Each structure stands twice: as structure tokens, then as C-alpha cells.
Amino acid sequence: MTPKVQFHGKDTRFLLITVMLVILTLAAIIVSAGMGYIAIGQSDILRVIGARLFSSNSLVANLDPSIPYVVMDVRLPRILTAALVGAGLALSGVIYQGILLNPLADPYTLGISSGAAFGASLALLANISMLGFFSTPLFAFTGAVATLLLVMRLSTFNGQISAQTLILSGVIVGAILSAGISFMKYIADEQVAVIIFWLMGSFASATWGGVVLVLLTVFAGLGVTLFFARDLNIMSLGRRSSDSLGVDTARVRRMLLLSASFVAAVCVAVTGIIGFIGLIVPHLMRYIVGPDNRKLIPASALAGAVLLLTADTITRAVLPVEVPIGVLTALIGGPFFCVIFRQKQKGKFYE
Amino acid sequence: MNNGLLFNVKDIFFSYDSAPVIKGIRLQLSRGKFYGIVGPNGCGKTTFLDLLTGSRTPQQGTIEFKGERLDSYPKKRLAKSLALVPQEYDTGFGFSVEDMVLMGRHPHIDRFASPGQEDWQKVDQSLELIGIDHLRKRPINSLSGGQKQRVVVARALAQNSEVLLFDEATSNLDIKYTLQIFNLARQLVDKEERTVIAVIHNLNLAAAYCDEICFINDGKIAACGPTASTLTESLIGSVFGVDSRISWDEYSNSHQISYRYKG
Numbered sequence: 001m002t003p004k005v006q007f008h009g010k011d012t013r014f015l016l017i018t019v020m021l022v023i024l025t026l027a028a029i030i031v032s033a034g035m036g037y038i039a040i041g042q043s044d045i046l047r048v049i050g051a052r053l054f055s056s057n058s059l060v061a062n063l064d065p066s067i068p069y070v071v072m073d074v075r076l077p078r079i080l081t082a083a084l085v086g087a088g089l090a091l092s093g094v095i096y097q098g099i100l101l102n103p104l105a106d107p108y109t110l111g112i113s114s115g116a117a118f119g120a121s122l123a124l125l126a127n128i129s130m131l132g133f134f135s136t137p138l139f140a141f142t143g144a145v146a147t148l149l150l151v152m153r154l155s156t157f158n159g160q161i162s163a164q165t166l167i168l169s170g171v172i173v174g175a176i177l178s179a180g181i182s183f184m185k186y187i188a189d190e191q192v193a194v195i196i197f198w199l200m201g202s203f204a205s206a207t208w209g210g211v212v213l214v215l216l217t218v219f220a221g222l223g224v225t226l227f228f229a230r231d232l233n234i235m236s237l238g239r240r241s242s243d244s245l246g247v248d249t250a251r252v253r254r255m256l257l258l259s260a261s262f263v264a265a266v267c268v269a270v271t272g273i274i275g276f277i278g279l280i281v282p283h284l285m286r287y288i289v290g291p292d293n294r295k296l297i298p299a300s301a302l303a304g305a306v307l308l309l310t311a312d313t314i315t316r317a318v319l320p321v322e323v324p325i326g327v328l329t330a331l332i333g334g335p336f337f338c339v340i341f342r343q344k345q346k347g348k349f350y351e
Numbered sequence: 352m353n354n355g356l357l358f359n360v361k362d363i364f365f366s367y368d369s370a371p372v373i374k375g376i377r378l379q380l381s382r383g384k385f386y387g388i389v390g391p392n393g394c395g396k397t398t399f400l401d402l403l404t405g406s407r408t409p410q411q412g413t414i415e416f417k418g419e420r421l422d423s424y425p426k427k428r429l430a431k432s433l434a435l436v437p438q439e440y441d442t443g444f445g446f447s448v449e450d451m452v453l454m455g456r457h458p459h460i461d462r463f464a465s466p467g468q469e470d471w472q473k474v475d476q477s478l479e480l481i482g483i484d485h486l487r488k489r490p491i492n493s494l495s496g497g498q499k500q501r502v503v504v505a506r507a508l509a510q511n512s513e514v515l516l517f518d519e520a521t522s523n524l525d526i527k528y529t530l531q532i533f534n535l536a537r538q539l540v541d542k543e544e545r546t547v548i549a550v551i552h553n554l555n556l557a558a559a560y561c562d563e564i565c566f567i568n569d570g571k572i573a574a575c576g577p578t579a580s581t582l583t584e585s586l587i588g589s590v591f592g593v594d595s596r597i598s599w600d601e602y603s604n605s606h607q608i609s610y611r612y613k614g
Contacts, residue, residue: 101441230462234454236443241503243406244437245510246430246458291444 119143276333
């Protein structure tokens with residue numbers, strides 16, 4: 001019998017999609033860097049970036065001296081943060097959905113974002129800075145992991161996580177934490193503006209330090225996830241199947257949940273709560289590249305970057321007033337969630 | 352030392368939280384036989400299979416597989432020897448039939464390697480043996496319950512392991528495919544000296560196909576041994592609480608059990 005190898009060559013298509021997404025991401029970065037109060041041409045942007053990369057000032061010699069400043073210190077940190085946070089949220093969404101076998105799971109619906117926000121608010125309120133720059137992210141991570149454990153504990157019956165109650169638990173815990181955050185806002189005096197603005201989700205205060213932090217986190221998360229991507233595929237068959245197929249389910253599950261929560265927590269710590277990116281992007285990408293996590297993970301990360309960057313550019317440079325990005329993604333993502341929820345209830349998802 | 356010894360189960364106990372399920376099982380299973388595990392609902396059959404596959408670890412006692420403790424095996428190495436067809440399974444996010452069956456090759460493929468010639472060969476063979484080659488590109492979620500179950504059996508075949516464990520693997524299948532799978536399993540035992548350990552609800556199927564039959568009742572072995580001598584009317588009465596009569600059936604060439612209905 002000859003093996004039907006000719007059936008198995010889908011990889012060129014995936015390669016093409018990946019290359020397109022990379023180009024799209026880079027294009028979105030360049031284009032959005034030119035948009036804003038001062039319009040800057042694309043060639044000027046490339047020149048400014050080139051001048052910084054190769055430290056040759058001749059490239060920017062005949063430009064307005066404010067342009068390099070606007071691009072490098074105002075726009076690019078924000079643009080790169082938006083892209084990286086989009087990638088990070090989409091990445092953690094893929095992992096949560098894959099492990100919890102629930103198409104509605106993402107850092108926001110599971111209450112992870114609220115947990116991270118609660119931890120971060122606590123750090124902001126108490127003005128904790130013993131660990132310097134990393135205090136807020138660290139508190140956010142602790143809050144995120146504690147919330148994840150609590151939500152999973154609440155929805156576990158007889159050693160099995162019930163998919164139906166998982167989202168419900170996430171929403172309940174999220175609501176309690178939101179009340180806690182509101183209380184903190186109430187008792188905070190001069191810190192209240194900081195907390196409120198940060199909670200709505202904003203990239204306006206992005207710094208290069210934040211970019212580096214999210215960059216390292218997202219790439220570490222991507223590395224861990226891609227390492228376990230095939231195991232994650234098999235874990236979608238349920239624990240007994242994956243155990244018998246040679247996957248150390250308990251360990252991989254722990255590693256991936258911690259990585260996803262870490263990525264989500266750092267994203268929240270840097271930018272506040274941005275909902276639904278982690279929900280929408282994996283769904284869209286699953287339609288395009290299929291359910292295989294080895295393809296879905298990189299594709300989702302890239303698409304998340306493009307989507308959040310586009311949304312942020314719209315609020316920053318297109319809309320007459322700057323709408324908080326978290327509000328915008330919730331306005332787009334909420335209805336999307338309803339559609340998925342309806343389809344899931346009708347039991348015809350992915351058919 | 353018996354060379355054919357595969358599993359040596361030494362006085363194992365297992366409980367969920369505080370509810371004991373396996374209450375002291377001692378058992379030896381040998382290579383090249385078709386074992387049937389029968390017993391009433393909730394007696395611990397599925398948990399016992401989970402313990403044999405290493406998916407759960409007994410709280411007391413040990414299980415040895417080919418002379419080494421089961422919990423000392425790396426998962427991948429174990430999966431090359433043991434394949435499970437579970438009773439319940441999730442179907443994930445819409446993998447195709449082909450992808451699902453290829454997952455059976457997971458323990459044989461290195462982490463970042465692609466499936467090779469042999470892997471695809473095994474996938475093709477399993478699909479053809481089960482007769483679902485025409486479904487290979489269909490998403491698994493679009494199949495019927497019976498078709499899904501046959502995909503899971505094909506996956507276990509692709510795993511190419513010397514031991515196959517079936518947990519009610521034919522519960523969703525009509526009689527044609529039930530017999531197909533049992534015949535296939537029987538052939539694997541007879542021709543390739545593989546071992547089949549199957550949880551079976553239908554005692555007549557167990558009587559027809561199994562070399563040895565083990566009755567589990569309330570977390571303990573009620574009886575275990577060659578089918579012909581173990582399967583008795585009084586044992587069925589004491590384990591299941593039903594009246595039955597066992598007689599040799601010419602047509603099926605096996606002992607068959609009839610029950611008193613409407614009793």
C-alpha cells in the first residue's frame with residue numbers, strides 16, 4: 001500500500017498566511033506611526049527608524065527636528081506596546097481555550113484580567129514600589145494566578161472541570177473583584193485618577209521600558225506554548241485520551257496555564273483591562289488556519305497584534321476624542337461573544 | 352518468573368477524595384490474551400483501566416508492567432506499549448478524522464519532527480481496517496456518535512501498541528460495527544500476539560470473544576480466569592443480581608447466556 005503523502009501538503013498555505021500576517025503587522029506599525037495630530041509620511045518614518053537602528057544622523061538631516069522625537073518617543077512605544085499586548089492577549093486566549101476546551105474562555109471572561117487588575121490596583125493604591133518597575137506586574141501576576149486557581153476550583157466537580165460553570169465562575173469572581181477595585185477607587189484619594197485611567201485600558205502612557213517587558217514576556221510565552229503545541233492539540237481530546245497518547249497532561253496543563261496567566265497579567269499590568277481580544281482572535285484564526293495549535297498559536301499572536309494596533313490607532317488618530325481602548329474592544333467584542341455563545345448553545349460550532 | 356507476564360497488579364487501593372473505588376485488587380495479566388472485564392455499573396472497571404494505563408496512580412499497592420513499576424515509565428514510552436479507547440472523549444476544536452488518527456502516532460514522533468512515511472502508513476492502514484477511509488477529511492465534530500467511536504478505535508490501532516485497552520469501546524455502535532471491532536481485536540490477539548483488555552457490558556460478547564474473564568464487584572475481583580470455567584450462572588447471579596442460564600450455542604460457537612426477562 002502506498003501512503004497517501006500527497007494529501008498532507010497543507011503547509012505552503014500556512015506559510016503564505018504567516019508571511020502575509022508578518023507583512024500586515026509591519027505595515028500596520030509603519031502606517032499607524034504616520035497617523036496622528038502631526039501626519040508623517042511613511043518614508044520619513046522609515047528614515048527615522050533607520051537612523052536610530054544604524055545610528056546615522058545623515059538620514060534625518062533634512063527633517064523637522066520634532067519628527068524623530070514624535071516617532072521614537074511618543075508614537076512607537078505606544079504602537080509597539082499595543083501590538084505586543086494584542087499578541088499576548090490572543091496567545092493567552094488560545095491557551096485558555098485549548099486547555100479548558102471552552103471556546104468562550106479568554107483572560108477577560110475567566111476573570112483573570114480582573115484578578116490582575118485587582119492585584120495591580122492594590123499595588124498602585126498602597127504605592128508599593130519595593131520591587132521598582134516590576135511591582136505592579138508582579139502584583140498583577142499574583143492576582144491573575146490566584147483568580148485562575150479560584151475559578152478553576154469553583155468549577156471543578158469530582159475532579160472534572162465543568163465547561164458550563166467555568167465561564168459562570170469567571171464572571172462571578174470577576175464581578176466580586178470589580179467590586180473590590182471600585183472600593184479601592186472609593187478609598188483612594190489622590191491615586192484614584194491613576195487607577196481609573198489605567199483600568200480603562202490605555203496605551204497613552206506607554207514607555208520603552210514597558211515595550212521591553214511585554215516583548216520579553218510575550219516571546220517567552222510563545223516559546224513555551226510552541227514547545228507544547230502538539231501536546232495541546234492532543235489534550236483537546238480530554239485527559240484520559242491524552243494521558244494514554246503519551247502526554248504528561250497534568251504537567252503540561254500546569255505549565256501552559258501558568259504561562260498564559262503570566263502573559264495576560266503582564267499585559268494587564270502594562271495597559272489595564274482590554275477585553276475580548278483573546279476571545280475573538282483565536283476564533284477568527286481557527287477558521288483560517290484550522291485547529292492545529294502549531295499553526296494557530298503564531299497566527300493568533302500576529303493577528304492579535306494587527307487587530308489591537310488597528311483599534312488603538314483608530315482611537316488615537318481617527319476618532320475625534322480618544323475613546324479608551326478597553327471600551328472600544330468591549331464594544332466590538334461583546335456582540336461577537338454573543339454570536340459564539342448562541343452558536344455554541346445550538347451545538348453547531350465548527351461544523 | 353513468567354516471561355509472558357505483562358501486568359502484575361499487587362494489592363492496589365484507590366479512592367476519589369474519600370470514596371474508595373478500588374478496594375484491594377491483586378491480578379496478573381499475560382501477553383497474547385483477550386481479557387474481558389465485567390461488572391455492574393460503578394464497580395470500578397473504568398478506574399481500574401485508568402490505573403492500568405497509568406493515568407491514575409493507586410494510593411496503596413503497585414502495578415508492574417513488564418517487570419518495571421508503571422509509575423516509573425515516562426509517558427511517551429508507556430504510550431508506545433499501551434493504547435486506550437476511552438468511553439468518553441472530547442473531540443476538540445474540529446480536527447479532521449485524519450488528524451485525529453495521526454494523533455495516535457504522537458508517542459512515535461519526536462517533538463519537533465514531522466510524521467514520517469511509517470506514520471502515514473499506519474494511519475492509512477488503520478483508516479482502511481476500520482473502513483472509514485472515505486471520512487478522512489471530514490471534521491470529527493460533523494460525524495455521528497458511532498462514527499466518532501470508530502475514529503477513536505482507528506487512532507488506537509495507529510498507535511500500534513502491544514496492549515490495547517477498550518473501555519466500552521462499542522457502546523455507541525450498531526451490531527455490524529461491534530462485531531467488526533471485536534473481530535479485529537481477536538485477530539490482533541491471534542495473529543500478532545497482542546493483548547486486549549476490554550471492559551465489556553454485554554456478557555454474551557465477552558463469552559464469545561474473551562480468553563479470560565474478570566468479574567469486578569464493589570472494587571474487588573469477584574472471580575477471574577478462563578472464560579469457560581469462570582462464567583457461571585451463580586457468579587452472574589451474585590455479581591449482577593439477575594437470573595440467567597448458560598448453554599453452549601452451536602451457531603455462535605460459544606457459550607451464551609440467556610436471561611429471564613419480565614421477571
